Amino acid sequence: MSSSFRILLSLLAGIFFGFIAIIITCLLTATSFAEFAGEIRSPEIISAILLSLKTSIAVVLLALLFGIPAAYILATKRFKGKNILDTLVDIPIVLPPLVCGLAILIAFGGEGIFSRFDVLFTVKGIIIAQLFVASPFLIRSAKTAFESIDRDVMDAARTLGASEFYTFRKVTVPLARSGIASGVVMTWARALGEFGATAMVAGCIPYRTETMTVGIYMHAMSGDISASVALSLILMSFAFTTLIVFKYLGTIRDGNLGTRGAAAQ
Amino acid sequence: MIQLDGICKSFGENEVLRSLDLSAKKGEMFVLLGSSGCGKTTTLSVIAGLTKEDKGDIYLEGSRINDTPPHKRGIGFVFQNYALFPHLNVYENVEFGLKAGNKRSKRGGNKTEVKRALELVGLDGFEKRNPMKLSGGEQQRVALARAIATEPECILMDELLSNLDAVARERLRHEIAQLQRDIGLTSIYVTHDLVEAMALGDRIAVLNNGKIEEVGTPEKIFYKPEKEFVARFIGMKNIFEGRSAALDEDNGVLQISTGNFDLTTVFVPSSVGTRVKACVRPEEIILAKSDRNTSVRSARNEIAGRIVSISQNGPLMRVLVDVGGDEMSADITRLAVRDLGLKGGDRVLLTFKATSVHVIL
Numbered sequence: 001m002s003s004s005f006r007i008l009l010s011l012l013a014g015i016f017f018g019f020i021a022i023i024i025t026c027l028l029t030a031t032s033f034a035e036f037a038g039e040i041r042s043p044e045i046i047s048a049i050l051l052s053l054k055t056s057i058a059v060v061l062l063a064l065l066f067g068i069p070a071a072y073i074l075a076t077k078r079f080k081g082k083n084i085l086d087t088l089v090d091i092p093i094v095l096p097p098l099v100c101g102l103a104i105l106i107a108f109g110g111e112g113i114f115s116r117f118d119v120l121f122t123v124k125g126i127i128i129a130q131l132f133v134a135s136p137f138l139i140r141s142a143k144t145a146f147e148s149i150d151r152d153v154m155d156a157a158r159t160l161g162a163s164e165f166y167t168f169r170k171v172t173v174p175l176a177r178s179g180i181a182s183g184v185v186m187t188w189a190r191a192l193g194e195f196g197a198t199a200m201v202a203g204c205i206p207y208r209t210e211t212m213t214v215g216i217y218m219h220a221m222s223g224d225i226s227a228s229v230a231l232s233l234i235l236m237s238f239a240f241t242t243l244i245v246f247k248y249l250g251t252i253r254d255g256n257l258g259t260r261g262a263a264a265q
Numbered sequence: 266m267i268q269l270d271g272i273c274k275s276f277g278e279n280e281v282l283r284s285l286d287l288s289a290k291k292g293e294m295f296v297l298l299g300s301s302g303c304g305k306t307t308t309l310s311v312i313a314g315l316t317k318e319d320k321g322d323i324y325l326e327g328s329r330i331n332d333t334p335p336h337k338r339g340i341g342f343v344f345q346n347y348a349l350f351p352h353l354n355v356y357e358n359v360e361f362g363l364k365a366g367n368k369r370s371k372r373g374g375n376k377t378e379v380k381r382a383l384e385l386v387g388l389d390g391f392e393k394r395n396p397m398k399l400s401g402g403e404q405q406r407v408a409l410a411r412a413i414a415t416e417p418e419c420i421l422m423d424e425l426l427s428n429l430d431a432v433a434r435e436r437l438r439h440e441i442a443q444l445q446r447d448i449g450l451t452s453i454y455v456t457h458d459l460v461e462a463m464a465l466g467d468r469i470a471v472l473n474n475g476k477i478e479e480v481g482t483p484e485k486i487f488y489k490p491e492k493e494f495v496a497r498f499i500g501m502k503n504i505f506e507g508r509s510a511a512l513d514e515d516n517g518v519l520q521i522s523t524g525n526f527d528l529t530t531v532f533v534p535s536s537v538g539t540r541v542k543a544c545v546r547p548e549e550i551i552l553a554k555s556d557r558n559t560s561v562r563s564a565r566n567e568i569a570g571r572i573v574s575i576s577q578n579g580p581l582m583r584v585l586v587d588v589g590g591d592e593m594s595a596d597i598t599r600l601a602v603r604d605l606g607l608k609g610g611d612r613v614l615l616t617f618k619a620t621s622v623h624v625i626l
Contacts, residue, residue, distance in 0.1 A: 166365050
């Protein structure tokens with residue numbers, strides 16, 4: 001009985017692993033090296049890669065600027081309505097990106113309250129769309145990291161003569177750094193892979209608002225599969241790097257803080 | 266000097282401090298003694314400015330500091346769980362307060378100050394070590410050095426030794442007492458441990474339910490408490506209600522009748538019939554086997570009774586004796602129990618001096 005159960009388990013798991021591996025392999029073998037090398041020299045592809053990198057890095061910086069204070073407040077302060085704010089952060093995570101894009105489109109569109117900002121179909125629009133969708137990952141991760149710091153450690157800093165800001169810079173952030181770092185990686189990856197909201201807000205204008213994901217979609221729809229594949233492979237290499245960095249950060253965080261302290265000396 | 270006037274603090278419905286008054290003199294080791302949940306830690310937290318009081322005033326060296334933020338109070342705090350900075354080494358931990366206090370970093374750093382602080386706690390040479398890898402006792406020394414290095418006006422210590430094993434606890438206790446005396450730092454030390462309070466305190470305040478019951482020298486708190494709560498808290502086992510029966514000021518004695526037996530005690534001004542409480546520490550009682558049924562009245566108290574039970578009480582044996590309806594505990598050595606051949610049901614004579622009876626009016 002138990003051996004047939006084991007066979008069934010292996011079979012089902014095998015189908016799942018095989019499914020993923022085969023599909024990834026199909027993508028990897030859809031192009032030749034020469035074809036790939038040719039594609040990535042195309043000005044449109046280069047422009048898409050640069051635009052994606054530019055916007056996703058801008059998103060990470062903006063998310064740090066606004067998201068870290070938000071995470072810190074949610075993690076350390078007590079106030080009325082905190083639960084509402086906390087839930088607000090989760091909304092972009094659970095909402096379909098297309099819906100996020102539509103909401104931004106309405107807010108910044110002709111009748112919207114932000115209509116005087118000219119962001120639709122521009123790079124600014126891409127950044128806003130990606131920020132909206134991706135920044136909650138940083139806030140979540142940083143908040144958890146802030147929460148896990150022993151309250152007494154921060155209090156100790158205060159009684160030693162450190163202002164709240166000094167404590168924040170020298171104690172809170174350093175102790176939360178691996179949580180913040182994994183939040184940065186997740187946010188960056190999410191921004192880089194963002195398609196729905198971006199396309200909704202900024203459209204698909206070659207050389208202007210064509211990010212890598214938008215490019216993949218446009219080229220695939222117009223039958224230019226090799227350009228799509230080239231962009232996909234580059235995105236995939238970014239994704240793998242992210243995955244490795246993320247796993248590495250995870251190992252650090254799971255190890256005790258002490259070894260990290262020692263390693264920093 | 267630290268002074269608290271009428272400090273009140275509630276957390277939601279829970280009233281933790283109820284108009285607490287306290288005054289620790291300059292250079293003294295002031296121990297706040299109480300069971301857990303009595304408001305000891307909250308008191309320290311309010312003094313340090315980490316918890317905002319609902320009502321009352323806090324004075325440090327005469328100036329009111331209610332509105333001074335914690336980092337400007339100049340009050341050091343040593344936490345029960347050490348609260349060291351895990352991302353910094355021992356040197357950086359101790360240096361933290363020196364750097365935080367000065368806007369501009371000094372040329373050459375703070376080497377001398379850090380070294381001196383580490384020497385004071387016996388951790389010279391530990392500079393490069395990772396504090397998380399040190400033993401509990403060593404971590405607490407780092408925490409002490411870190412607090413002392415900033416040269417605070419006073420230092421608050423919260424259950425400093427309770428996370429340590431017995432050996433480390435006793436060693437560090439001696440060292441803290443020595444260190445505090447050497448640098449003459451006004452200190453408030455919180456503990457639930459009687460031995461610690463006794464060993465460390467210049468004065469002890471017994472805290473109960475958010476208020477101070479009684480303040481006094483260890484001698485006074487442990488041997489002559491004024492409140493029944495304090496007497497019970499410090500482990501006076503035998504507390505009997507009675508009335509002053511006869512006063513003899515010339516011979517300096519007072520007779521107290523509990524109804525079941527009479528006690529002779531050192532003279533305390535009172536009038537015949539006054540309700541009093543008489544306390545006898547179990548270790549002050551001597552036991553002897555006896556078939557006598559009556560108590561003898563003398564300058565020494567001799568009370569006849571029958572053993573109810575004998576049990577282990579730390580290194581001693583606690584003998585519970587029925588004395589005419591009341592119960593009296595006596596602590597004697599295991600050897601004495603064996604030599605006397607004591608067992609449950611035996612008739613015994615309990616003997617103790619008049620000076621061993623403490624009277625609470």
